[in-house]
Amino acid sequence: MDQRPGAGQTDCLTDQNRWYARAVSGTGTQYGTAGTSSTPSSGWYNTQPTGFSDEAVWVINESTQGALEVGWYSGYGIGCGCFSSGLQYYYTVNNGLNEHDNVWNYMTPGSTYNFKANHSSAFHAKIYAARSDGAQVWQPTASDNYNLYGTGDSQGEVYQPGSMGPATWSAIQWSPDGTNWYNWGFNSDCANSPMHVQWLSNNSYKNWGGS
Amino acid sequence: MASILFLLLSGCLAGRGPTLGRAVVVTESDLPGFKRFLWGACELTRHPELESPQQRDTSQECFLSGYVTMTAVTGEGRAQIDEVARRNGYDPSGKPLPLLPISGTFVSSHSGIFEVYDRVLVFSTDQAAHDEYARDTQPSEGQYFNLREIAAHWGDESATITGVLGPDPAQFETQMKTIWRRGRVVNVLSTQGASDISLSAHSRLVDGVDRRVAQHLGD
Numbered sequence: 001m002d003q004r005p006g007a008g009q010t011d012c013l014t015d016q017n018r019w020y021a022r023a024v025s026g027t028g029t030q031y032g033t034a035g036t037s038s039t040p041s042s043g044w045y046n047t048q049p050t051g052f053s054d055e056a057v058w059v060i061n062e063s064t065q066g067a068l069e070v071g072w073y074s075g076y077g078i079g080c081g082c083f084s085s086g087l088q089y090y091y092t093v094n095n096g097l098n099e100h101d102n103v104w105n106y107m108t109p110g111s112t113y114n115f116k117a118n119h120s121s122a123f124h125a126k127i128y129a130a131r132s133d134g135a136q137v138w139q140p141t142a143s144d145n146y147n148l149y150g151t152g153d154s155q156g157e158v159y160q161p162g163s164m165g166p167a168t169w170s171a172i173q174w175s176p177d178g179t180n181w182y183n184w185g186f187n188s189d190c191a192n193s194p195m196h197v198q199w200l201s202n203n204s205y206k207n208w209g210g211s
Numbered sequence: 212m213a214s215i216l217f218l219l220l221s222g223c224l225a226g227r228g229p230t231l232g233r234a235v236v237v238t239e240s241d242l243p244g245f246k247r248f249l250w251g252a253c254e255l256t257r258h259p260e261l262e263s264p265q266q267r268d269t270s271q272e273c274f275l276s277g278y279v280t281m282t283a284v285t286g287e288g289r290a291q292i293d294e295v296a297r298r299n300g301y302d303p304s305g306k307p308l309p310l311l312p313i314s315g316t317f318v319s320s321h322s323g324i325f326e327v328y329d330r331v332l333v334f335s336t337d338q339a340a341h342d343e344y345a346r347d348t349q350p351s352e353g354q355y356f357n358l359r360e361i362a363a364h365w366g367d368e369s370a371t372i373t374g375v376l377g378p379d380p381a382q383f384e385t386q387m388k389t390i391w392r393r394g395r396v397v398n399v400l401s402t403q404g405a406s407d408i409s410l411s412a413h414s415r416l417v418d419g420v421d422r423r424v425a426q427h428l429g430d
Binding site: 076078079080081082083084085086097098100101103104105106108109110111 | 275296311
């Protein structure tokens with residue numbers, strides 16, 4: 001089932017609030033992580049004070065611990081210092097410490113988005129969100145200035161406290177060269193509880209597997 | 212995500228006794244005519260798997276409060292915001308809150324403050340608080356439109372910024388955000404509202420919280 005190059009290097013972890021997987025993407029200047037995520041259904045409307053959720057992909061330089069993250073969230077965002085009951089894009093730099101929330105561009109519930117953190121040249125890491133038809137719907141302007149080159153580490157993250165629902169779907173891919181993309185190891189490494197990510201097919205994974 | 216995870220609501224905290232954060236944060240008495248919908252302890256997740264042990268020694272306490280004006284919760288104002296929600300694919304029927312952050316015609320047809328958020332972080336040392344302050348005041352490129360700084364004068368170090376949360380100030384809220392540190396306490400207070408949002412109204416809220424922080428620290 002698992003045909004990915006470097007599959008043995010994947011690692012899946014959880015702190016019981018987040019479930020995330022990591023894979024070494026390769027070395028050099030071109031690598032990346034991509035995620036296809038289906039936002040929660042039209043019933044989504046976050047009014048719970050405890051309600052926070054996000055899904056994201058990362059590229060990380062293992063040697064410098066530089067990292068670039070992109071995804072969506074709902075709840076209180078540190079970057080904005082405000083609460084969103086809807087679904088919003090965000091990205092972080094500086095190993096997740098500095099967050100930028102896009103609060104004016106509501107994402108559509110029940111839709112599929114592609115997030116990509118792609119280190120495509122020596123000095124430029126590009127992050128963006130696109131709809132399933134390929135149309136790019138968001139790209140923060142600050143994303144062209146991050147030097148992450150070196151050994152790459154792709155990471156996907158699914159973070160949903162237990163009170164949150166409904167389930168979403170996602171597929172995570174990683175790239176050793178910025179060109180070839182491979183489905184990622186949630187399937188073999190994290191299919192069982194408590195990882196809550198279930199392999200469905202070569203291009204389809206379900207968060208909250210089995211629920 | 213470097214974001215706040217609410218762990219417990221106030222009821223769950225009953226057994227832990229009062230905290231400094233809870234004692235100083237913006238309260239309902241500071242904001243007549245507003246509905247409080249956030250009130251509870253929070254935790255900075257800060258991606259612990261990526262951080263060094265030193266970085267992981269973050270806040271001892273995190274407390275957050277959030278408010279929205281009642282004119283946005285019911286009546287004609289709520290109807291204006293619900294229209295925005297439906298246009299974006301959200302169903303606001305029967306929900307206790309409008310779609311937040313507020314946007315659409317409500318922004319230009321109302322004045323003053325619509326939303327207030329106050330996050331208090333209490334650290335073990337002044338240095339740890341300073342480190343958090345430095346992180347929180349890094350440039351917010353891409354976060355705002357028409358971003359500018361305003362002179363700030365609170366605590367040991369402070370910064371106030373204002374900007375629009377979207378490309379059109381008639382459709383998106385203008386936010387004022389003050390980040391300041393007094394001793395080992397860092398506070399992030401955001402007010403959001405119409406383009407005529409008042410610096411004096413924002414400053415009054417900051418003054419009140421800062422005064423309570425100073426009292427608790429014995430300054």
